[in-house]
Amino acid sequence: MKLLVTGGAGYIGGVVVHQLVAAGHEVTVIDDLSSGYADVVPAGVEFHQMDVHDVAKVLTPDAGFDGVLHFAAKIEVGESVKYPERFWDTNVRGTLTLLDAVRAARVPRFIFSSTGSMYRATAEPSTEETEVAPQNPYAATKLMVDLMLAGEAAGHGLGAVTLRYFNAAGAVGHLGERHDPESHLIPIVLQVAAGKRDKLALYGDDYDTPDGTCVRDYIHVEDLASAHLLALDAIKPGRHEIYNLGNGNGFSNLEVIEAVRAVTGHPVPVELQARRPGDVVVGISSSAKARRELGWEPRRPDLHDIIRSAWEFYSARLG
Ligand SMILES: NC(=O)c1ccc[n+]([C@@H]2O[C@H](COP(=O)([O-])OP(=O)(O)OC[C@H]3O[C@@H](n4cnc5c(N)ncnc54)[C@H](O)[C@@H]3O)[C@@H](O)[C@H]2O)c1
Numbered sequence: 001m002k003l004l005v006t007g008g009a010g011y012i013g014g015v016v017v018h019q020l021v022a023a024g025h026e027v028t029v030i031d032d033l034s035s036g037y038a039d040v041v042p043a044g045v046e047f048h049q050m051d052v053h054d055v056a057k058v059l060t061p062d063a064g065f066d067g068v069l070h071f072a073a074k075i076e077v078g079e080s081v082k083y084p085e086r087f088w089d090t091n092v093r094g095t096l097t098l099l100d101a102v103r104a105a106r107v108p109r110f111i112f113s114s115t116g117s118m119y120r121a122t123a124e125p126s127t128e129e130t131e132v133a134p135q136n137p138y139a140a141t142k143l144m145v146d147l148m149l150a151g152e153a154a155g156h157g158l159g160a161v162t163l164r165y166f167n168a169a170g171a172v173g174h175l176g177e178r179h180d181p182e183s184h185l186i187p188i189v190l191q192v193a194a195g196k197r198d199k200l201a202l203y204g205d206d207y208d209t210p211d212g213t214c215v216r217d218y219i220h221v222e223d224l225a226s227a228h229l230l231a232l233d234a235i236k237p238g239r240h241e242i243y244n245l246g247n248g249n250g251f252s253n254l255e256v257i258e259a260v261r262a263v264t265g266h267p268v269p270v271e272l273q274a275r276r277p278g279d280v281v282v283g284i285s286s287s288a289k290a291r292r293e294l295g296w297e298p299r300r301p302d303l304h305d306i307i308r309s310a311w312e313f314y315s316a317r318l319g
């Protein structure tokens, strides 16, 4: 297929682009490089440094795209609480503009990167039927796009798939998390283990969880990526399907810190700080629907293996 990937120079999009190319697809990437890196885009892939708001310059009716995979977004929960307008602009207005171009060009397939953090979570894994209740503007913007896609499918026959990722982690060779500044737990803990930071600021230990810290479901980026290729084949015209992607295991922030100590053999000093505004308490996925309907099977579910792959990536980069 001829595919347009927005945000394909980013962490998850970059791994997906590599898998798409390996599977024989013809890929074009647009990315404004606000948090991505041009060197992530493999040789032979057409690359346009471009804001998603300008996508119609590339996604023209003549271009003949068979599908769009939409990763470009602002992603940090904390920033979304401070500057919600940035998230509505990129994540909602940007996607609206993209969908206008998709409709005008009659592109039949659309895959969207959404988040498992929008569920009203309990200790039970969230299914696609679990009530949604966004706790921060970031998750709210993702929910808005899910609603838009339902309308595009029903009104215009778009074949759309929303993939609600839980916490992406790990690396595939030279492709890993390179956010700057970094805000995500695993890369920050690894930076502490590597001696590049003095200590980890732990945001809250008084939540209603077994050890008082927040709980997340970490999924290897390679496993997230493989779901996109399966979804491309499963998309049906006029249908919008939602799939959760996670391993179904919750790890507390303290458990992640302990796992990093075990994998790296280095100490990780921790300083307790106040809760981070907008944080969800627990996020655990039931991915039974993706397994059943897409035939998706995570190949790297072990947290230590996920952390080890990220550690190898950082060790090579940080020296
Ligand atoms: N990382 C996670 O744990 C996680 C979990 C759930 C959902 N997601 C979603 O997955 C997608 C990819 O996330 P990621 O972790 O790879 O983040 P990332 O920041 O590495 O990737 C996002 C990419 O989009 C680009 N981008 C941002 N704004 C843009 C704009 N206006 N125009 C064009 N390009 C733009 C960035 O330069 C970057 O390359 C996002 O939609 C994110 O919301 C991520």
Ligand SMILES: O=c1ccn([C@@H]2O[C@H](COP(=O)(O)OP(=O)(O)O[C@H]3O[C@H](CO)[C@@H](O)[C@H](O)[C@H]3O)[C@@H](O)[C@H]2O)c(=O)[nH]1
Pocket: 075, 076, 077, 114, 115, 116, 117, 165, 166, 167, 168, 183, 184, 185, 186, 188, 200, 201, 202, 203, 204, 214, 215, 216, 253, 276, 279, 283
């Ligand atoms: O220095 C840090 C960084 C994080 N945390 C905590 O670690 C947990 C995980 O935080 P983080 O790694 O920032 O991920 P989330 O806030 O869960 O959000 C990620 O995972 C979501 C899916 O669950 C995605 O939608 C988001 O895009 C992605 O940023 C949270 O309790 C944080 O408060 C700390 O205590 N200290």
